[in-house]
Amino acid sequence: MLPAKTAACLKIILSAVHRRRSRTAIILTAAFIGASVLFGLLSVTQDISAKMSREFRAYGANLAVFPRSGSNAFDPEAAEKVKALIPPGRLVGASPYLFGITRLGTKKLVLAGVDPTQLREVHPSWRLRGDWPSGGDVLIGSGAAERLKLNPGATIEVKSEDGRRDQVFRISGIVSTGGPEDYQIIAHLSEAQKLLDRSGQIDALYLSLLARGDELEDLAQGMKSELPDVRVTPIRQIARSEEAVLAKIKDLSWMAAVLILAATLVCVATATMTAVIERRSEIGLKKALGATAPAIALEFAGENALLGLIGGILGWGGGFLLAQAVGRAVFGSDIALRLSLLPVAPLVTLLVTVLASVPPVSLAVKIDPAPVLKGE
């Protein structure tokens, strides 16, 4: 059983809600919208780092592993060890690299040995005419292809620099990157090792990881201590820009959430204020009949608090839908529902609606019964 006083209070508030349906509707709507947007934005913001990280992977590798200076190469086993140190789900792609000078007819051309199955993951920005290589096929850079008048499907004979070894390849596609790859032949690592007579060696391992900032640095540090033979460098240029852009996006969403809550506050405050002005005589009468200032304050603030709480709870649904809409529209994937965020929306709207009651309540409390009842 509720204590009698509380029960009476609730009864007054509920009857007030019932009698003034339009104001109830406004405050409830305002609280609902405020809560929906807040909950939706919070859910999106929690997820946005992970989702934007995916987009940033278009920059390509963000971690490079080289042999310790002094030696020119390291063996692929070390590369496997590096990959084993990466937490599951974080590796987008990894490709070993081996570079060497080869000859194509009379021209010198750089041959890059890679893992062709990883190219698309590590370099999503590459533009390809033709197909990704399979079997013993190779890719050729657009600059070289243009100069040598080569098209996908053509075959080329690549010779080692000293002319002792040679191999015929079919070109599966022409790649343009705007980088040094535009003048390279990109072949399978094992073919490159054979042609360059460097079996079992690689020059570098490039990794594209879903990690940034301190996390990436920690990962690099971990690899360095586990594998003393290699040099691990996070490609900071990319990591930094990722950090900076994510920070801006978060700031923007916080600002939007605060502004929207401010709009809710103004709306609830003006609606309550309108009610107080319209019901001066009723308040005056209540005061004349002996209602104390706290009782009148409680009637307005209590009603608003109740509406804020209900609107906030209804906002879960709206916010969830909003978050999914944003996720689909911007990133083409769903946003995870975070249970830890659930209490936030109703609590914040409760706070906002109670805060919004302060100016109208202070006006109501100041009403002098005598002139109001006289009808002035």
Next chain:
Amino acid sequence: MFWRLLIRPFSHGLRTRALAVFALACGAALAAAMLSLFLGVGDQVSRELKSYGANILITPRMDTLPAEIAGVDFNPLGDRRYLEENDLPLIKSIFWANNILGFAPFLEQTGRLPGIEEPVRVAGTWFERPLELPGGETFTTGVKTLRAWYQVDGAWTEDPAAGDGRPGAMVGADLAGRAGLRPGSEIDLTVVSAAERPLRLTVTGLFRSGGPEDDIIIVPLGLLQDLTGLQKKVGRIEVSALTSPENDLALKAAADPKSLSQKEFETWYCNAYAGTIAFQLEEALPGSQARPILKISAAEGRVLEKTQLFVLILVGAALLSSGLGVSSLMTAQVMERSREIGLLNAIGAPASALVSLFSAEAALTGLLGGGLGYLGGLGLAELASRRIFGSSPAWSPAVIPVVLSLSVITSLAGSLPAARAILRLKPAAVLRGR
């Protein structure tokens, strides 16, 4: 009569009206602030991404194919071509000159440092060079702006005025670690050239880039040109430009510029795609070839597109929530004046006159609120933009009519349906207070 009725709520029911204007002004301020921020967000984020490196590379147009591994060219020296240092200001003469945020020329050669066995890469460049542009402006550019992400221990080297003291150099952190160099150390650098003689340089600072450059030495461009006998020559130019995200047209142009129709070409030429700016740079600089660095420009495009879409949704959510809130407040205010409407109706005012009275009143309230809100929104946008991006927001006159009409629409959408609903009731019922 109409005018007296229209003005009355503003003079008599002042407090209620002031509340409506205030709520509308708050909504409009929010709209104005979000719209101003949205207009600027593309440029702002793009600038943010730009501080992390060049997105267009200009190289000399060559007959031979470059055969470079880690910056070392394996082609014979005689085959190489160069760009002219004196042509560099032409970069700021293209159609999209204002989108060029910075550039730096590079000339590279291998050299030797005592105590280091393998050859080292030496790059000559501009550090911070003021350029006199034809328009009379000065444009300062160089690696200091282009590579703003470098962590420098010590100081940036300065571009020397002619015959100015001992020349400086900056050394990559990895190389410095191996050679035991620190800021203030002196090095004897020998550069591969016809007349090989060691030159004593002072290390002004070490830099860490987190890339392969951590193994190179950077010196003033003029110094390396003198050492190699390549006076006024430049090997490549890195350009950082503000670009717009690429669309189908840009991709079509990138695949084959000749496939564009005349009209498509004109559209493409007048948009700041990375490909367009590269094309215009190639036109401006004799003997050059310019290409967007795809991994930078493509990724930038994707990130920018997502960010803009997200902010657009933020703007939409903000407009919708403030609009709904404010218009429901307007509804409540009309509802509470139902007796007045009923009375006017009962004494013979036609419904159409009442509807136009209320529309005019709502529109006036909307205009007033929108105008005040716009001014408030300017301040809000300035505050937010300074806080988030550290610069003023883009001011666009287009925001004024948008905010005013949104405000009037919100106000009308809130008041009119309510006024109509009351008019549908019998005046007697309304007057009895039902």
